[in-house]
Amino acid sequence: MDFNLTEDRQMLSDTVRRYLADQYDFDTRYGVLDAAPFHSPAKWAELSELGLIGAFVPEQQGGFGGTGFDITTIFEELGRGLCPEPMLAALMSARAAADCGATALVEELVTGGKRIALAVFEPNADSLALIRTSADKSGDHWVLNGRKSVVYGLPGTDGVLVSARLDEGLGLFLVENPETVDYAMIDGGGAGELILDSATAICLSENAVDIIESVLNAGRLALCAEAVGVMEVLVNMTVDYLKQRTQFGRPIASFQALQHRTVDMAIEMEQCRSITILAASKLGSDAEAKYIAMAKNLIGRAGTMIAEECIQLHGGIGMTWEYPGSHYAKRLMMIDHQLGDHYAQLHRVMES
Incomplete structure (x- = not known):
């Protein structure tokens, strides 16, 4: 099997990588972390x-991609x-x-003319079956009452x-x-609480369970690809540090015990890359939920291991705000908790 990107996706990957390298350095990231949006x-x-x-x-729905590999190509580069741009919310x-057939809205989103977020889960509802936000018909429009929690990309949305x-x-x-309470996430980007108090709404679908499940699976796949990108940079950053740091008159990268630990991280990273490729190939199939879970x-388990190892191998500098490695490690650990952590995914696999 050929795991290389197609020519079009390689161009897309190169474009995103060049843009982020040239236009979105760490100074830009630092400048947006603490101020809304x-x-x-x-x-x-x-x-x-x-x-x-x-x-x-x-x-056929107004875009020019939409496959699992289109999603992973972009999100690996974002990782x-x-x-910190709210690309997960956009996806x-x-x-x-x-999927709801809102063609005009899709066109506005694709061109960047409008930005919206997706609010699914609630403070006491981490599954679709537990959702209690209500929708009632009032004349020719709908009224919603309830609250949504930790809505990614919510600050500044239309x-x-x-x-x-x-x-x-x-x-x-x-x-x-919408009425929102916005805040910054500790690993970058924004989220918020959505307050729905007799909020007027437009109904896009009255039976959206399958649509929501499909969208959440696409989001989980995106997070997997982002984690692979984060892992690659963090592991390479750690190896470079080990080559530069000296102890007892020689680089600590020459110590066999540390070499074994970096090899373990590299193996875990490549396993994560492989399973993300497999999951991307299943998006849109009947088995997507199982493979993405x-x-x-x-990735949740391996990401936590790699983040902790990299911080320990760096020593004190790995914990500092000024060192980029600490931000990569933090993001890698927090990806596990978005859209269901590794325990929740294990239950999804057992139920499938």
Whole structure:
């Protein structure tokens, strides 16, 4: 089997990598971490112009990609660049809108004219079956009541796609100008709490369970690919540090015990890369949930191990705010907790 990128995807990968290297250095990242909306609207517009959001949506739905490998190609580069732009929210909201047949909305999202987030989970609801946000018909529009928690990419959005309970089933609704409580995430980027108090909404689908599950799987796949990109940079950064740091008159990279530890990390990283490729090949199939859950379970466990090892091998500098390695390690550990940690994914595998 050929694991190399196609020519088109290689061009996309190279474009994103060059842009992030030239236009989104760590000084830019530091500048957006502590101030709302916790990303750069100017850089977001430039990324949209590069066509990244369009690559998340199939051509027949208004985009020009939409496959698992289109998603992993972009997110692996975002991981390498440790980019805090709300691309995960863009991926999930664009695919959800496309699956609901909201063509005009998809066009606005793809061109960067509008940015929305996807709000699914609640403070006491970590699965679709437990969602209690309600949707009631009032005349010719819908009214939503409830609360959504840790909505990725929420600060500064033009609207939110919200999952809400109907009399029968689960629907997906668009809420414009939402009431939010925004905050920065500790690993970069923004999130927020969504307060729905008789909020007026537009119904995109009255039976959206399959759509939401599919969108969440795409988001989990994206996180797996991002983690692979983060791992690669962090492991290489650690190896370079070991070559430069001297002890007892020679580089500590020459110590066999440390070599064994770096080899273990490299093996885990390549296993994560392989299972992400497998999961990407299954996106859109009946088996996508199982394989994506398997990938995220492995990456959650391996990512934590690699992050901890890299920090320990660096010593004190690995814990400092000024050193980029600490930010990569933090992001790698937090990816495990997004859209269900490795324990939740293990249960998904057992249930499939």
